[in-house]
Amino acid sequence: MEKTIGGNWKFNLSLREKKEALNFILELEKRIKNLERVKVKIFPAFFVLPFLAKKVKKIKIGAQDIHWETEGSFTGAIISPKELISLGIKETLIGHSETRFYFGVNEEKVRLKLKAAFSFGIFPTICVGESLKDKLKGKSKKVLEKQIEKEILPVLEELKIKEDCFEIAYEPIYAISGFAKLEKRKPLPAKIKDVETAHAQIKKIFSYYGFPKPKVLYGGSCNPKNAKKFLSSSLIDGLLVGSASWNLESFFDIIKVASKIKK
Ligand code: PGA
Numbered sequence: 001m002e003k004t005i006g007g008n009w010k011f012n013l014s015l016r017e018k019k020e021a022l023n024f025i026l027e028l029e030k031r032i033k034n035l036e037r038v039k040v041k042i043f044p045a046f047f048v049l050p051f052l053a054k055k056v057k058k059i060k061i062g063a064q065d066i067h068w069e070t071e072g073s074f075t076g077a078i079i080s081p082k083e084l085i086s087l088g089i090k091e092t093l094i095g096h097s098e099t100r101f102y103f104g105v106n107e108e109k110v111r112l113k114l115k116a117a118f119s120f121g122i123f124p125t126i127c128v129g130e131s132l133k134d135k136l137k138g139k140s141k142k143v144l145e146k147q148i149e150k151e152i153l154p155v156l157e158e159l160k161i162k163e164d165c166f167e168i169a170y171e172p173i174y175a176i177s178g179f180a181k182l183e184k185r186k187p188l189p190a191k192i193k194d195v196e197t198a199h200a201q202i203k204k205i206f207s208y209y210g211f212p213k214p215k216v217l218y219g220g221s222c223n224p225k226n227a228k229k230f231l232s233s234s235l236i237d238g239l240l241v242g243s244a245s246w247n248l249e250s251f252f253d254i255i256k257v258a259s260k261i262k263k
Helices: 015-032 046-053 081-086 097-103 107-119 132-136 140-159 177-182 192-208 227-231 248-260
Strands: 003-008 038-043 091-094 123-128 167-170 215-219 238-241
Touching: 003 215, 003 248, 015 038, 015 046, 015 248, 038 091, 038 248, 081 107, 091 107, 097 177, 107 123, 107 140, 123 140, 132 140, 140 192, 167 192, 192 215, 192 227, 227 238, 227 248, 238 248
Parallel strands: 003 038, 003 238, 091 123, 123 167, 167 215, 215 238
Antiparallel strands: none
């Protein structure tokens, strides 16, 4: 089975490091050329998106977020889906917990962004996941159910979207290294048992609504050391990697692990 490895570059390898970013993806493109069973995606900062997108064939380049409107008076808005498509970019993250936390992306906005993405033929990696507080209160399943049923399913049903037109990234908020840094604590990757439980739940909800096999990635403090543990699970279809994707060697190590998984 083909696993997906996504690299979320966040605010790194941006305009100031444009040359480094270019060398990174050119070298990575070379290294993954003959690798099987793995699909590689990179979500760079906006400023280098068009530049990098032109340089690669095998690596898929995507945005970290999109706006839901195509044009108009939206001072400070992020890129519109129409603009993204005109740059030849057909992938985006939607609903990443950092966009929810820092930029007020809520249920309604996730729905609007998804609708906009699908309307323009953009492939979204849709991020869901519970907070530590929810987890400790035993509410993980409820939170996931709500996110899927309120944010994602209405759009899939309205636009008659098939399950191979999107991926889900299960990213429990407490596991994301950026939040660990903010809270001045060590990154805390989720336990494999918890990730498998969540993935099984996510797949079950989608299946109930007529999407039997959606791809579900895991994200949160993934690194070359823990990648095998997650990727060996048949419930985990890939990883969304943040900080370990900002370094070519560690990102490539994770990709190599994925390509060796045969089941
Ligand atoms: P991390 O980030 O791997 O640094 O925890 C993951 C993400 O934010 O998608």
